[in-house]
Amino acid sequence: MSGQVRTAVIGLGRLGYWHAENLATKVKGAQLVKVVDPLEGRAEQVARELGVPGWSKDPREVFEDVNIDAVVLVTPTSTHAEMITQAATHGKQIFVEKPITQTVEEADEVIQVLHKHNVFCQVGFMRRFDPAYAEAKRRIVAGDIGKPLYFKGVSRDGNCPPAEFIKHSGGLFLDVAIHDYDIARFLMGTEVESVTATGNVLLHTFMNDYHDVDQAVTTLTFASGAAGDIETMRIAPYGYDIRGEVIGTEGSIQIGSLRHHDVLLLTTNASTHDIIPDFPTKFKDAYLLEMIHFIDAVQKRERPACTETDGKIALEIAAAATESFQTAKTVKLDKKVSI
Ligand SMILES: NC(=O)c1ccc[n+]([C@@H]2O[C@H](COP(=O)([O-])OP(=O)(O)OC[C@H]3O[C@@H](n4cnc5c(N)ncnc54)[C@H](O)[C@@H]3O)[C@@H](O)[C@H]2O)c1
Structure with a gap:
């Protein structure tokens, strides 16, 4: 047009x-x-x-x-x-x-x-468009770390949304971990085959009213034979901490840091820097x-680079993780069978 x-x-x-x-x-x-x-x-x-x-x-x-x-x-x-x-x-x-x-x-x-x-x-x-994640994808595709073997995702947030948001959010796996499920398949270049998830309410007890959790871990297996784990939480007391790593046969690529401004303060007893406070700051670009x-x-x-099909696949992984958490079983993605 x-x-x-x-x-x-x-x-x-x-x-x-x-x-x-x-x-x-x-x-x-x-x-x-x-x-x-x-x-x-x-x-x-x-x-x-x-x-x-x-x-x-x-x-x-x-x-x-x-x-x-x-x-x-x-x-x-x-x-x-x-x-x-x-x-x-x-x-x-x-x-x-x-x-x-x-x-x-x-x-x-x-x-x-x-x-x-x-x-x-x-x-x-949006992580696919974040300059650091996009560069990591480019380096992985270029073969810089060899064949991807393991994905590690960390999404720690200290800003817990109010009950009204949690009520309509679909739960931690659907609302937060889904970013890692998407970026995992994007970076690894292979589909998730099965998930095993655990979760707890460690701090925000109102989540019990919505059968939600404020901390979760998902372990993944991929069709390529690779594996991974994803840590997700709304209890980080220090800021907004989003990181990723892909370990390959020839090296590892680490994505993200805690720093907001690239400034290090040195005094006689400490070396300190600021910390990214929230998602609008971290993912502004x-x-x-x-x-x-x-x-x-x-x-x-x-058609855009990230379509409704990508949306559905990540949602299937999130639904499988939710099911795994609720049933305490590993859930396979292809046939959606608990094993
Ligand atoms: N990509 C990300 O990093 C990211 C971050 C935060 C939220 N989100 C997503 O964005 C969506 C909104 O989240 P949020 O945190 O901005 O929520 P929010 O509760 O802060 O805002 C939602 C807004 O939608 C309005 N609203 C409610 N019903 C409506 C309707 N029928 N028509 C028009 N407006 C309506 C509300 O009045 C409110 O102002 C959610 O799906 C959430 O998962 C994504």
Whole structure:
């Protein structure tokens, strides 16, 4: 398509605001024409702040507007299936935050709708666009560490979302570990074959009310014969700590660090540096780069690099991990059989 991509952002909470800001101020080729949030005054406030001409409390005003080409869905996970279905039915190209939907059955249904209406759905696995993870992928593909044998993922967060978010999040495996499931298959270049997961409530006891956990470990086996483990938690008292490692036959590649600014403070009794506090700080560049990619894909009418299929596969791994945690059994992905 030629010209600007007329875009709307639906959902202006913790992350939606940043996507809206990027689209309004930084993404060439995008024109942010409307923002939507049902919370009283939120959409108007964001629209005024970012100079967006339209705002609404009702997503239907976006779906039914024939002048809008693309939508960015950043609403609670429990709403994704309905939002994608509505957007696709009205012919919009879609960016949806992870996970694509809350259940694999919903993912199958929305994929059918997407295909029927010939639109695509990029899923918000922004780690793929993070410069460090992207460089690691390039080096692995170039053969710099030989054949990948082991994946290690660490996602530790100190900012526990409120109960209202947890209630609609799908649980720790679906909401947080899914980033590692996606980046694991992306970096390893092979599919996950089975998972074994454990979890606990170590600090945030309100999670018991939602059958959720604040700490989990998933071990993975891959179709290539490789293995891996993923540590996930919402209890890190010190900051936002996201790291990855792939160990290969010829070497290892380590991704991510705790430092925010590259500054080291030396005194007589300590050497210290600051720590990344939260996800908007850690993945600022990645959120912008994934949105640039989405708008570019819409303009070129090309499928994006991270599609609804990637969204579904990561969701299958998350569902299998949840099942493994609940049943205390290893769950195979291909046949979804507990062993
Ligand atoms: N990729 C990432 O790193 C990342 C980080 C955080 C959140 N997320 C995902 O983004 C989504 C939103 O998470 P969040 O943390 O911003 O949540 P949030 O609760 O902070 O914000 C959600 C917003 O959506 C609005 N909303 C609720 N129902 C709506 C509806 N029907 N129509 C329009 N707006 C509606 C709410 O009023 C709220 O402002 C979730 O799916 C989450 O998994 C991804």
